[in-house]
Amino acid sequence: MKRIKANKLIYLVTLILAAFLTSCGEEGINNIQSNDPQFNMDKFEENLRDSLDGATVGYVYAINLNGQLNRSGDSGFARTSLDGQILQSTTKRMNIASITKTITAAAVLQLLERRGLTIDSLIAPWLPADWNLGTGVGSLTFKSLLTHRTGFNSANSNFDATLSFNALRDSVATGCINPQTHLYQNMNYALCRVIVPALWKGLPGSPSIGEMNATSASFFYRLYIQQEIFDKIGVLNADCISPAGEQPTLFYTNAANTPGVDYGDWYMICGGGGYYLSAIDLANFLANIRYNNDILSAVNRNIMRDNYIGWSENGTLNGAHGEYFNHGGSINNTGPAGGNQGNMRGLIIQFPNDVDLALMTNSEIGADVSIRTVVFNAYENAWE
Numbered sequence: 001m002k003r004i005k006a007n008k009l010i011y012l013v014t015l016i017l018a019a020f021l022t023s024c025g026e027e028g029i030n031n032i033q034s035n036d037p038q039f040n041m042d043k044f045e046e047n048l049r050d051s052l053d054g055a056t057v058g059y060v061y062a063i064n065l066n067g068q069l070n071r072s073g074d075s076g077f078a079r080t081s082l083d084g085q086i087l088q089s090t091t092k093r094m095n096i097a098s099i100t101k102t103i104t105a106a107a108v109l110q111l112l113e114r115r116g117l118t119i120d121s122l123i124a125p126w127l128p129a130d131w132n133l134g135t136g137v138g139s140l141t142f143k144s145l146l147t148h149r150t151g152f153n154s155a156n157s158n159f160d161a162t163l164s165f166n167a168l169r170d171s172v173a174t175g176c177i178n179p180q181t182h183l184y185q186n187m188n189y190a191l192c193r194v195i196v197p198a199l200w201k202g203l204p205g206s207p208s209i210g211e212m213n214a215t216s217a218s219f220f221y222r223l224y225i226q227q228e229i230f231d232k233i234g235v236l237n238a239d240c241i242s243p244a245g246e247q248p249t250l251f252y253t254n255a256a257n258t259p260g261v262d263y264g265d266w267y268m269i270c271g272g273g274g275y276y277l278s279a280i281d282l283a284n285f286l287a288n289i290r291y292n293n294d295i296l297s298a299v300n301r302n303i304m305r306d307n308y309i310g311w312s313e314n315g316t317l318n319g320a321h322g323e324y325f326n327h328g329g330s331i332n333n334t335g336p337a338g339g340n341q342g343n344m345r346g347l348i349i350q351f352p353n354d355v356d357l358a359l360m361t362n363s364e365i366g367a368d369v370s371i372r373t374v375v376f377n378a379y380e381n382a383w384e
Helices: 002-033 041-052 097-115 142-146 165-174 188-190 190-198 214-233 279-291 300-304 371-380
Strands: 057-067 069-077 325-335 340-350 354-362
Touching: 002 165, 041 057, 041 069, 041 371, 057 279, 069 279, 097 142, 097 188, 097 190, 097 214, 097 279, 097 300, 097 325, 097 340, 142 188, 165 188, 165 190, 165 300, 190 214, 214 279, 279 300, 279 325, 279 340, 279 354, 325 371, 340 371, 354 371
Parallel strands: none
Antiparallel strands: 057 069, 057 354, 325 340, 340 354
16 A cells, blocks of 8 residues: 555656646756856847947947847947048948958868868969979978968068068968968968969869969959859858948047048958958858858868867867857058057957857957957856
8 A cells, every 4th residue: 555655646746747847848947957057148249349339439240149140230430520421330341351361261171172182282283383382382281371380481561562472472482481380470371362273273163264373363262252152152242352332441540530541452462361341241151151061061160170270279269168269350550650540350259159250340449458358258258
């Protein structure tokens, strides 16, 4: 009798518990099972805006959740009243600077896969035949190029002088110093402007590509990016040229009485920088390189992350919730007298909880606070 009563009691408790869990629904079950902090998207956005309002001339952002645009916003001016006032907008394109590198990396990985090559393949066969290869260049791999381990001796300033076709040719002829040592160089990705057309040449569906020169390298690099990346995700007429028919976003210091700077067209020096895209465009790109195979295969997505190709080096943003894959963009313009004339700050980032962010400002942030610091703090403090 006691055993029968005990069984009945267990049965009744089971029924009551099942009814309770059913009434709670899935959300109730999750709340019962875990007291871990939960990410609050509203708080994340609020934290971003609180850090940027009043600290920049203008900013724009777009946030994805699970590969879909979740929210976006803008504040301030693309051009102040000194330059014919235009408000910032999430759909207005501006120079994204080094965020271009992530786009270029995706293009190179596509082409390597199409050719049956790997990131450990040599770059030398894809350089112009009439270029002289300096010491060490013959042993450089795509991985060394795309992770800034070439040892090319090139500055990260005076872009017209260091990123032009002739400047790239001369740096290759000079050769490498301490290859395999990480040294961030715009030249590494600008060189992809020459390599992308060479890799594309002769593949099914490619145009007729002749010998590489300054003009053809720029044209076919940009054509490939448009056809094989942007067209596939509905980003139309993207280029390293300020959009026609509209006044370009200008770049400022935070001094209210300082006119803005137009950095002009970068189509002859692009690859490591120079694409004009909006926050919405960048969020679209981020979603498509993460959640489907339209741009990158699953294999290439893993290669990109595992080797920090198109992403900043390991450790640039590790937080309480994992590793935050990111790449920044920054332009500083110094005048003839050495004074600061205008700045751009930008960041794309993929968080582990299926949140992506594209953020750009057209001035420094406050007393030149790091944009990574702003985003990191906004995210970390959005968990409740």
